[in-house]
Structure formats: C-alpha cells, structure tokens
Amino acid sequence: MNTLKSLLLAALVTVSLTGPALAQQKSDPDNPEANATWQQMRSVMFQDRAITTPADAVLTLEAPERAQDAAIVPISIRTHVEQRPDRYIERVYLMIDNNPSPMGATFHFAPTSGRADIETRVRIDAYTHVRAIAEMNTGELYMATRFVKASGGCSAPPGKDMSAAMASLGKMRFRVEGEVEPGKPALAQLMISHPNNSGLVMDQLTRMYTPAYFVRRIQVSYAGEPVLSADVDFSISENPNFRFYFVPTGEGELKAEVIDTNDLRFETVVKVGAGT
C-alpha cells in the first residue's frame, strides 16, 4: 500500500473513532454496496477500478452467520487460482465495514506462497459485512462478501483476561500441518500470544484513551523466499492466529517475524524437511 493510501485510510479510521467509540454505520444484509464506510474505502483504495463480485471462481469467504463470541469470529478466505509466476493473487484485503478500524488486514502473497488462502479470527460487535478482496498481480480485483450478525448476550470484542494476555506476551507457536511433499502447497499455522487490543478504553482517572497495542506486521519466509507478509491491526482477535500455505522444496526453514505497535519483535522458526 502506498503512503498516500495509508494516510487516507488512517484518516478514515480516525473519523470513525471520534464521538462514540463505535462506528454506527447502517448496513443492508442484501446490499453489500450500501455502506458509507465501504464506499469511502473503495474510493480511497481502488478508485473507479472494476471489482468483480461475487467471484466464486477466484475466492470465497467463510464466516459464521452470527458472531458467536464477538471477540473470536473465525474467518476463512479460500482462493481457487493457482499462484503462477505470470498470474497470481498478490494481495488479499480483509475488511469489516462496521468495525472501529474497518481495514482489518492486508495479506501480501507471492508465487512461492502456493495458495493465497488465509484463515484467521476477528473481532466483530456490530452487524456488518465482511469482505475479502483479491488483487491479482495483473491488477484485476475480485470480492467475496458475507454478512455477519452481531453476537447476542453479553459478548464483547475485548479480550477475556487482559493480565494473562500481557503475562504471556510474545509466546508463539508455529507448525506445519499434515504430510509435507516437495513442490506441493503445505499448510502452516502461526499463533501469537498478544493482547492485540484496540486501545478504545478510557482510563477512568486520566480520562485519556489508553494507547492501542497490537501486532501490526507479520512476515513469513521459507528458505529465504517470501511466503506471506501481512499488515494487520486490532480487528484481529486477541492472540492472533493465522493459517496459510507455503511450498516446501525439500529441506528449509519456515520463519516468521512479528512486529507490534511498540516495535517489539518476535521471531520463530520451523525446520521443514521431507516427511515432517
């Protein structure tokens, strides 16, 4: 994302945070276009470029119809295009229209990613459309949307145990799932222990909002080649969790680097060999 876009998006987020802490946008379940935040994001990010939707041949989005736990809503983006050097999905944007920060994540892929699928968990409080937008290296845009109803009951997006989350800050788990076959996309899971909080909390003594504290960047490489990088924010749930693909070629190291908003860096490595 270029700097201008980043600035404009940051301004958008600020707008939706002023006044009440929550964005109170109207959404029509049957019309994903009819949302003011989306229209603003669309014009900042993509101007008047065409966006094909639905685009089931390129990508699909799975999300529960209702956010069962507003703090942990599983999201699965599946792509159906082979990552070839001449034509591949370069970016996948995950947007949640009515979240305080609607631009939840930008995932960057390479041909060496194998597949541009991603699974994660997000916070959702308000009724909202969730969007996954794939941008090809050749510039075409494809979008999948799902409408998610807010959770009922006493569920809320903040984490469940803030002191415990801080105590285990930076602990990571990284593993490859299933059999590894050289040349075939293999699934990996990265888990990061982090409160990943929004900071939208007023300190009762100072009347100041506590600063947001979240994982902002993730970089994954395999044998020195990029697999996935992601710009993420506090729309991602506490203890950020990602499942994605890479293509093992034999012996090699799968390495993840994580940077949070305090510029703390965490790193973890899995050795990948045939048969692991």
Place this chain on the structure above:
Amino acid sequence: MPPRACALRRSIAALALAWAGVCVANPAIEPLPVEEIAPGVHVHAGHHATWPGARGDAVEGDVANLGFVVGDRCVAVIDTGGSPQLGQRLLAAIERATAQPVCFVINTHVHPDHTLGNAAFAALEPRPRFVGHARLKASLAARAPFYREALARDLGVTSGEADIVFPDLEVERTTELDLGGRRLMLQAWPTAHTDNDLSVLDDASATLFAGDLLFVGHLPVIDGRLIGWLEVMERLLTVDARRVVPGHGAPTTDWRAALDKQRHYLAGVRDGIRGALADKRTIADAVETLAGTGTNGWLLTEDFHRRNLTAAYAELEWED
C-alpha cells in the same frame, strides 16, 4: 415507596421537600418483584433469556438474579440489573422492604445484566460504596461502549456515560463488609466465568451469592477461562454455605448438585475441544462438529453453546 417509609422521612422537616420529591417520583416506578429467601436476604429472579432482549418484551434487560441483604445499619445490593431502569426498580423494591439506606453496591462481575443498574444507586445521598473485583474496573471500561450500544440498539435506551458506574472499593482477595449485625464475606476469584468474578457470603444466613460462577437452568457461559473455572468450582465446594443464589436460575440448598451439573457440562466442552484439537480440526469445524452435543437439560443452548465451544477452542489450543 410504602407509606411507612415516606411518613418517616417526611417527618424530618428540613428534608421534607427533598424527600417529598423521592416519594412523589417513586410511585411511577414499579418495584421489581423480590422474594425473601432467608431473613433479610431478598432475591429478584431474572428471566432465562439473553441480555438485553428486545424493547417492549417481557425481558427488557431483566435476565440476571439480583439481591439485597438488610442489616441493622444498612443494606448491601448484590448486582443491579441489565439497564438503568431495572436499577431504579430494584431500588424501589429495596425502599419498599426497608427504611435502611443502601451502603454498598456489589457487582459480582462485569456483565451488563449485572452492572448496568448501578446508576440508580449512584445518585443516592449519601452515595453508597461500589464494590467489585480488583479487575472489574478495567474490564468494564473496555466493554462499556459495547454495552451502551446494545442498550441503545435493542432497548432504545440512550444511556449516557454516567450510566456506567465503576467500583470505588476494589477486592484483591477477600474483604468483609459490616451491615450491622451481619457481615458479608467477599471473595475475588482467579479467572473463571470472567476475569473479575466476586462471590458474596452472608454470615447470618449462610447464603452465598455466587454470581455467574454458578448457572442453574441457563447454560453456563465461558467469558474468562474454562480451565480456571473448573478449578474455582472445586474450591467453591468447600464454602460453608446453606444455600446458594446463582447468577441465573433458582436459589438452591442443593447447590453442590447444581455445581456438579455445571461441571459435567463444562468438562464435556473441555474434553470435546481437546478431542477436536487432537484430530487437527479447525476452530470452525470443531464448533460445528460439537454444536449438537452435551447440552441436554440446559436452556439457551442455541444462544451460548457454540460461543462456549469457540472460546474453549481459543483457550485450549494453547495447552501443551
């Protein structure tokens, strides 16, 4: 307010106008129905429903059990209801039952059905102490905007910032409150149902207000730490209580059996999720696979079982 209390208060000439204001204002507020389950121990039974419910329905935020304990000197309130209006109605019920002033307002945990009536008590003179777990304030601050939004969206209650009342007496471990002739023993627990659960034991009647550490009928809801909750339940078994007022469901003297039923459900969730993790199921797959199991005999399973499975998965996937 009953004539007795009004007459008594009106006799204080200097305060006549102020009290008259109270007495005139109150008849419009319908006192919440309460039952005196032991001498001086009153309980209002919430509906088995999800908070906040809908505007104009029978529920209107009234889902949690609320209580108050009357001492010789003053009254302690234990949870205040799911809206400012319910807090007003609880206050009206207290004023009908006793002329003693409210000196403590205790919240058993952060959830809105237990805390959003606090505002009704913040305006009292003298202002009662608001009592909660040492971690209640942070949790309430983080969640208050979402609770207010739900009040506005579902009940049409436009609630100001002042409607969220934070504790000013924080319990780190244990605290005793003296109501005159009876004491309340407060215990702050490690993360269980939430990260800020506080129980209240009335020594005179041996009644334990367990808050949502115990659910009866209403499916237990995990919003803290499942494993922690199972551990806390073991410790609760050792409390010397004659009866327990759960956060939801009927007060019971057979409370050890009620705890056992709750343990059975929560242990089932734990074991089911551990199995799904061993089978390498994803969170969405695990929730769908287990959604139809383990909820026999419970209410509101459609509203909370999937949520519990989701929360349990996110917790247990970090187990070694």
